Amino acid sequence: MTQRNLRIGIDVGGTNTDGVILDPTRSSEPDRGIIAWHKASTTANPSLGINNALTAMFNSSQIDPKEVASVTIGTTHFINAVVEQDEARLAKVAVVRLCGPFSRGVPPCVDWPKKLRELLCAYFCFVDGGLEVDGSLISEINEEQIRKEAEVIKEKGIRSVVVNGVFSPVDVLYQQEEKAAAIIKQVIPEADVVVSKDVANLGFLERENAAILNASILPFARKTIDSFQSAISRLSLQCPVFITQNDGTILLASAASKLPIRTFSSGPTNSMRGAAFLTQNEIKEAMMVVDIGGTTTDVGLLLANGFPRQAAAFSEVSGVRTNFSYPDVRSIGLGGGSIVRPRADGSLTIGPDSVGYQLPEKAVVFGGQVHTATDYTVLGNEKLEIGDRSLVVKAGLEKNFSGFQAVVKKMLERAIDTMKTSADDIPVLLVGGGAVIAPNELTGASKVVKPEFSGVANAIGAATARVSGVVDTVESTESKSASHVMEEVSKRAIKKAVDNGAKADTVQVVEMDHLPLQYIANKSRFIIKAVGDFDFSRNVRDQSTIPPSSEAAIDDMEEYQKKSSESKQNNISNDESSNLPDFDIQTYKPKFEGREWIISDTDLQWITIGCYILGTGGGGSPYQYMLRLRELMRKGSVVRVISPDDLKDEDLVACGGGKGSPTVGSEKLAGDEMMEAQTELYKYMGVKPDAVIALEIGGGNGLQGLILGGSSNMNIPCVDGDWMGRAYPVAWQTTPVVFETKPVFLPSTICDGNGNVMFMTKARSELMVERAFRAALSQMGSHVGCAKGPITGANTKSWVVEHTISLSWRIGRAVALSRSLNSIDTVAESIINEVGGEESAKVLWKGKITGVERTLRMGHVYGEVIIENVDMTGTGDPGDIATGKKLKIPFKNENILTIEVSEDGHEEIIASVPDLICVIDAQNGEAIGTPEYRYGLLVIVLGITASEKWTSTARGLEIGGPKGFGMDDVVYKPIGVFKKPISVIDEYAPK
Known part of the structure; x- marks a missing residue:
């Protein structure tokens, strides 16, 4: 009996289909056990390209198909269908949420691009079910409810269904999603039902989004994988067929046809895994893999375990936020086809545009007129057998050659440094067809390796996946x-x-x-x-799902390709223009009715950005609350903001916010607990509030005043201000507590949104109220809505940190303007201008995060982040280390101090609470919260002087300064002079 040893790897890219046959038992030999390899253009029907690659390799190697143990395929076809929004390849989807009373204010697909939402999201419903973070029930599922909704879905002709339950990834006892899916299959036997926990992990909206994309592509995935297997069966291969996943591992083809989303980003991963295989005898540590193609260069960190570092938090697919496993890859516009242009000052620019697949026609080395990176590379290496080198010499490119080399070197060094996790040098592997343009030495690289067979590293990665x-x-x-x-x-x-x-x-x-x-x-x-x-000894025959009729599968795929082509033609439009802003940011003016500011979608976007920056690392992301408020507004709610100056002394100003874990909030999306807490409180008090104010402007709570005020239950204006001017870990760190020693927010109420309400009517201090409510949190789902007792208009005007909604708006506008003008490198300075100028704020640090530590004490996450000082260029990329200094930021949910550490270890505090220490992403100007701190992020640290409500009294500093965080030995020194934010109402309201 012939022994099955050989592995076949195939990578079906948008341009090329690469193939390799290797013997893993010979991987330590000089040729790494590679028996044959092939690179050819991808065909319209991918199965034909696969067939061509296999045929070519079999002919050149003369191997017996019976020696092949497996065929593993990597493909971009599934993600391309989503990116291209191809109606012929995407099915309409219904979503059944097992959520009980939660998440209803943020419906499925609410944050999707309009066209893709209309294409895929056909129906959704909310039913009983869901779990708390500890695995206990929010509620049992209701079979009759689910059956009724399934009948509606069947009536609408929808055959792709997603079931998403709150905290379903931790559901090992009740199996709610699985039971709901079984009920739906009883009603619609032909339906594809996707349970969300099979697709992704914690993060409710992102998991749901991934599950919807997965469900939409299932029919096309089955056809595609059938055609792959048919191409293989035509060559008499009787072996398991695998598809590579995003994380560098494999799925049986039968499983991949159910979870195609797991293959979306397998291309870069395959290249990185292939690079690791090619250097396994030389490098036993983490390494940077640089994959240079025709248009772009992909840079990723391959960990010492042989797998790519995965992206943190969430990733976007065609504008849709998802949280499935995805490699952390940085792409830059550098490739073999990149266009090279001289500047007036004699320097060069390379890319980001490229001649791409037209390189053999347009490059000078092939007789064209466009100067490309390949032309300069051929000029510098006489041994390269690419085109006609004499044509490049005649074109006079030599005078710019040294400049070309310097730019390529710098671009690669910056991209590599961005992805590094420490300042230490690291091995760099160059793979891909364009690797010849890279130099043999790079700053930051302990060695630069261009392994043999690197041009088909992606196929090698597929063949060796685990x-x-x-x-x-x-x-x-x-x-x-x-x-x-x-x-x-x-x-x-x-x-x-x-x-x-x-x-x-x-x-x-x-x-x-x-x-x-x-x-x-x-x-x-x-x-x-x-x-x-993979254990090939286990039921190999059962693992192979090759369809009996290969010709039928190929015919089906041909029909799909025909419909897809027609769909693309029908979809050709100027849709891109709809994504452009229909206003000039610099001349935009908010809407007013008298002195009431009427919040628009644009205002909301800017306020959201500003709120997270003012969160000083804490407060949680405002994202889900922005979506909820936007939905309210689009359904007709009018959200109004008034100046604290316009309050009457006798007015009652309500206050509300959320308490609890951001992790819980990201999974158990808010229900009506915020509003229910307000309703219960004012029913108890027998009065009605006249306005509402946010507890804290920083983070998610910064939008709660707008949500409550805009809700039909309250319909009152929100005050342009808050009780913190930032975010603090606990609710007693508020300005009313600074100015009044007795409790000021009693009675107070918390509500879990699932039928449980708790009142605090009497207490000796606000600190005691906080402790009591925090103790109840874990028994109430670890996330509650809180209603604070009202404050009079007179006291509000005395105690409020003024105009903080205006300040959020101005900060968000500055970030948006920097993006629109492609001047993100000066976004920090733009923000400083909005918060009072250089006398009130400053850039404390620019650098890269190189260390993060976290621990949990008394329910709060304490930690420390280390940021190395690097020299930022105008593109926001890091250059060389500017000094040997580092910045250390201790945090307790929020950032507490910034400590400059000199080369000799001397420490100096350069900023502390209550001043605001804000960490923003140097690449886009967005806030980075303490839960999102991770190695390698490029950041800018801003210091903003705190309101005089905190700094003008000893009590204010005791509560909101270093002593409020247990740092009695730290003396607060202001970084500047506070300037009251300019009111949007005073500036823009009609006089």
Whole structure:
């Protein structure tokens, strides 16, 4: 019997289809066991390209198909269908949410691009179900409810359905999503039903979005994978067929046809895994892989475990936020076809535009007229057998050659430095067809390696991919140590890898993450990934799902391609213009009715950006609250903002906000708990408020006053101000507590949105109120809405931090304007101009995060972030390390201090609370919250002088300054002079 040893890898790209046959038992030999390889143009029907590649490799190698153990394919076809918004390849989707009373203000697809939403999102409904963070029930699922909704979906002719339950990834006991899916299949047997927890992990909206994209592409995925398998069966290959995933591991083709979204970004991952295979005998540490193509260069960090570093938080696919596993790859406009242009000062620019696939026609080396990176590369290397070098010499490119080399070197060094996790040098691997344009030495690289066969590294990565098992769960650490829980979860991940087909004795844990949850005692999130080699001894015949009629599958694919081509022709329009702003940011004026500011969509976008920056690292992302408020406004609610100066002394000003863990808030989207808390409070008091104010302007709570005021239940204006002027970890750190020693917010109410309400009518201090409510949090789902007792108009005018909605608006406008003018490199200076100028604010630091530590104490996440000082160029990219200094920022949910650390270790505090310490992303000007701090991020640290409401009294500094965070030995020194924010109402309201 012929022994099955050989692996075939194929990568079907948009331009080329690459193939390789290798023998893994010979991987240590000089040729790495590569028996044959092939690179050719991708065909309209990908199965034909695969067939051509396989045929060419078999003919050149004369191997017996019976020797082949597996065929693994990487493809961009599925993500291309979404990116191209191809109606012929995308199905309409219905969404069934198991959410009980939660998330209804933020419906499915609410944040999608309009065209894609209309194309895919056909129906949604909310039904009983969902879990709390600890795994207890929000409510049981209701079979009759689900059956009724399934009948509606069937009536509408929708055959792709997503079931998404709150905290479903931690549901191991009730199996709510699976039970709901089974009920839907009973009503619609032919339906494709996707349960969200099979697709992605914690993060409700992002997981749902990923599941919808996955469901929409299922019919096309089946056809595509059938055609792949048919091409393979035509060559008498009887072996398992795999599809590569985004994280560098594999899925059986039968499984990939159910989860095609997991293949969306397998191209860059395959290249990185292939690079690791080619250098396995030389490099045993983390390395940077630089994949240079015809148009772009993709740079990613390959960890010491042999897998790419994954992107943090969320990633976007065609404008849709998702949270499925995705490699952290940075792309720059540098490739073999990049156009090179001289500047007036004698320097050069390279890209980002490229001649792309027209390189053989347009490049000078081939007789064209366009100066490309390939032309300069051929000029500098006589050994390269590309085109006619004499044509390049005649074109006179030599005078700019040294400049070309310098620009390429700098572009690559900057991209590599952006992706590094420390200042230490790191091995750099160059792969891809355009790797010849790169120099042999790069600053920041311990060595530069251009391995043989690097041109087909993507196919090699596919051939050598492994099987994984991932567990992302929230677990209790009350009776067990975190290390013990980590060990237990690791065993589950290993078992999952084995269940997915891995050979048990080859499985290893390659990634472990432990994230304590804020405001939740003894609860942590654990993320474990295990990988191993596929076990070919197990039911190989069952693993192969090659269709019996290969010709029928290919004919089906031909019909799909025909419909797809027609769809693309019908979709040709000027749709891009709809994404352009229909106003000039610099001349935009907000809308007013008298002195009431009527908030628009544009105002809301800018206020949201500003709120997160003013959150000083805490407060949680305002994103979901922005979506909720935008939905209210689009359904007719009028959101009004008034100046505190316009309050009457006898007015009652309500206040509300959320308490709890941002992790819970990102999964259990708010229901009516905020409004219910207000309703219960004012029913108890027997009065009605005249206006509402945000508890804190920083983070998600910065929008709560606008949401409450704009809701039909209250319909009152929101005051342009708040009680903090920023975000603080606890609700007693407010200006009313500074000016009044007795409790000022009583009675107060919290509500969990699921039928539980708690009142505090009497207390000795606001600190006691805070402690009582925090103690109740874990029993009320770890996230509640809070209604604070009202403050009179007279006291509001005395205690308020004024015009902070105006300030958020101005900060957000500055960021938006910087983006529109392509001047993000000066966004920090633009923000400073809006918060009072250089006397009131300053850039404290520019650099790269190189260290993050976190721990959980008393429900708050304490930690420290280290930022190395780097020289930023006008593009926001880091250049060389400017000094040996570092910045250290301790945080307790929010940033507390900035400490400059000199080369000799001397520490000096350069800013502290109550001044605002804001960390923003140097690439886009957006805020970076403390939960999002991670290695390698380029950041700018801003210091903004705090309101005199905090700094003018000893009590204010005691509550809101370093002493309020237990740092009694730190003396507050203001970074500047506070200037009251300019009121949008005073500036723009009609006189």
